[in-house]
Amino acid sequence: MAKKENNNELMEKIVSLCKRRGFIFPGSEIYGGMANSWDYGPLGVELKNNVKQAWWKKFVHSRTDMVGIDAALIMNPKVWEASGHLKNFTDPLVECKKCHERFRADKISGDKCPACGGELTTAKQFNLMFKTFIGPAEESANIAYFRPETAQAMFVDFKQVAETSRKRVPFGIAQIGKAFRNEITPGNFIFRTREFEQMEIEYFIREKDWKKTFEYWHEEMYEWMGELGLAKKHLHDLEVPEKERAHYSKRTIDIEYDFPFGTDELYGLAYRTDFDLANHAKASGQSLEYLDPETQEKFIPHVIEPTFGVDRSVLAVLCESYAEEEAPTAEKGETEKRVVLKFSKWLAPIKVAILPLSKKEELAKVARPIYEDLVKNFACEYDETQSIGKRYRRQDEIGTPYCVTVDFETLEDKAVTVRDRDTMKQERIAVSDLINYLKKKLEE
Numbered sequence: 001m002a003k004k005e006n007n008n009e010l011m012e013k014i015v016s017l018c019k020r021r022g023f024i025f026p027g028s029e030i031y032g033g034m035a036n037s038w039d040y041g042p043l044g045v046e047l048k049n050n051v052k053q054a055w056w057k058k059f060v061h062s063r064t065d066m067v068g069i070d071a072a073l074i075m076n077p078k079v080w081e082a083s084g085h086l087k088n089f090t091d092p093l094v095e096c097k098k099c100h101e102r103f104r105a106d107k108i109s110g111d112k113c114p115a116c117g118g119e120l121t122t123a124k125q126f127n128l129m130f131k132t133f134i135g136p137a138e139e140s141a142n143i144a145y146f147r148p149e150t151a152q153a154m155f156v157d158f159k160q161v162a163e164t165s166r167k168r169v170p171f172g173i174a175q176i177g178k179a180f181r182n183e184i185t186p187g188n189f190i191f192r193t194r195e196f197e198q199m200e201i202e203y204f205i206r207e208k209d210w211k212k213t214f215e216y217w218h219e220e221m222y223e224w225m226g227e228l229g230l231a232k233k234h235l236h237d238l239e240v241p242e243k244e245r246a247h248y249s250k251r252t253i254d255i256e257y258d259f260p261f262g263t264d265e266l267y268g269l270a271y272r273t274d275f276d277l278a279n280h281a282k283a284s285g286q287s288l289e290y291l292d293p294e295t296q297e298k299f300i301p302h303v304i305e306p307t308f309g310v311d312r313s314v315l316a317v318l319c320e321s322y323a324e325e326e327a328p329t330a331e332k333g334e335t336e337k338r339v340v341l342k343f344s345k346w347l348a349p350i351k352v353a354i355l356p357l358s359k360k361e362e363l364a365k366v367a368r369p370i371y372e373d374l375v376k377n378f379a380c381e382y383d384e385t386q387s388i389g390k391r392y393r394r395q396d397e398i399g400t401p402y403c404v405t406v407d408f409e410t411l412e413d414k415a416v417t418v419r420d421r422d423t424m425k426q427e428r429i430a431v432s433d434l435i436n437y438l439k440k441k442l443e444e
């Protein structure tokens with residue numbers, strides 16, 4: 001629930017920057033768009049991939065107790081029956097009797113229509129799963145659902161993964177992938193959409209260890225958010241009361257972030273008990289017990305689930321790093337406003353921009369080979385249009401940490417000017433040292 005004061009102006013600036021610079025724009029726009037569908041453009045996909053790759057590196061590759069999977073989006077519908085989603089994955093829906101607008105009852109305040117003030121119907125439960133049909137016949141026997149969370153595949157595949165990976169409890173299964181929810185009121189840019197990506201971990205434990213494992217993952221999540229560059233003061237834990245928890249959870253903490261439109265859920269941490277494995281074992285008739293090879297102990301593992309929305313991570317990072325400041329212009333003593341995305345360097349979609357001072361052929365002859373060399377090491381952009389000041393502003397707006405300027409002196413001294421995004425300080429670096437210099441700087 002949004003609690004903090006709205007900052008629509010800031011949100012509009014971020015949405016507009018994302019569109020203008022090719023981070024994120026409305027989907028199917030040539031057909032007038034499609035409500036709340038967003039496409040990630042060339043810079044957006046880099047930013048999103050940087051988030052996903054760092055997450056995978058941290059939580060899968062750098063650990064000895066984690067493996068990954070990539071499961072099918074459409075699963076056997078029996079999965080959703082056993083998991084309780086068919087019955088319980090609902091939100092309360094109210095409709096205005098006057099303007100017929102629909103709302104999620106738990107996300108509005110008061111008992112009147114927020115759009116027109118009309119009277120609302122009593123709430124009825126609306127299932128959020130997207131339905132489809134398998135094969136050519138649209139018959140009830142062929143109904144299937146797009147997964148509303150990535151989690152269930154980790155439960156259904158638990159036995160396979162435990163056996164083939166030979167991991168011993170405690171261990172985790174991680175997955176990054178799309179999830180679909182027929183949200184009643186999507187909105188706030190990429191915060192709530194009907195198609196989104198999740199990065200989820202199901203961490204399998206012995207029941208007795210749930211409290212300490214819950215605390216452990218809580219800390220791990222905060223460490224990750226620190227790495228994303230999110231300030232601690234913008235993050236808040238919400239201990240979800242029992243009656244508001246998902247049907248499978250015995251404890252849930254929603255980690256909320258101060259978005260410009262209000263404080264709302266960024267990530268979640270839940271203790272899912274043995275609810276999912278036990279129900280799948282019962283419904284499938286397959287044993288999902290784990291046999292400890294050393295102690296010969298046999299049991300159904302319990303589960304701690306840290307879950308991370310990819311799109312909400314991208315949005316939080318954009319909000320956190322957006323800044324406007326006064327910057328000196330080429331004229332001595334004068335300043336102008338600059339917009340800058342102060343990403344952590346590893347998040348920046350473009351790491352280095354190569355900017356020849358002018359379009360003159362003699363500069364291009366030196367600048368192009370530098371670009372071709374650098375691009376083998378870093379995500380780079382080459383830009384020779386407009387004034388150098390305008391090109392710096394553009395790179396600031398997309399968060400590029402370093403700009404390399406090739407000027408007429410370069411022809412003589414075989415050196416370039418490297419400008420730092422944050423300090424705007426410039427340093428003269430020999431072309432032969434450039435790659436090593438940038439590598440070091442980007443790791444700082």
Ligand code: ATP
Pocket residue numbers: 149181183190191192193194195196197198265266267268307308309310311312
């Ligand atoms: P909310 O209360 O905002 O509807 P939720 O509690 O239903 O979210 P979870 O089921 O815990 O969300 O989903 C895990 C994570 O997936 C969330 O923390 C969020 O980052 C992300 N997420 C959930 N729904 C959406 C959505 N509609 N659009 C974008 N991301 C989402």
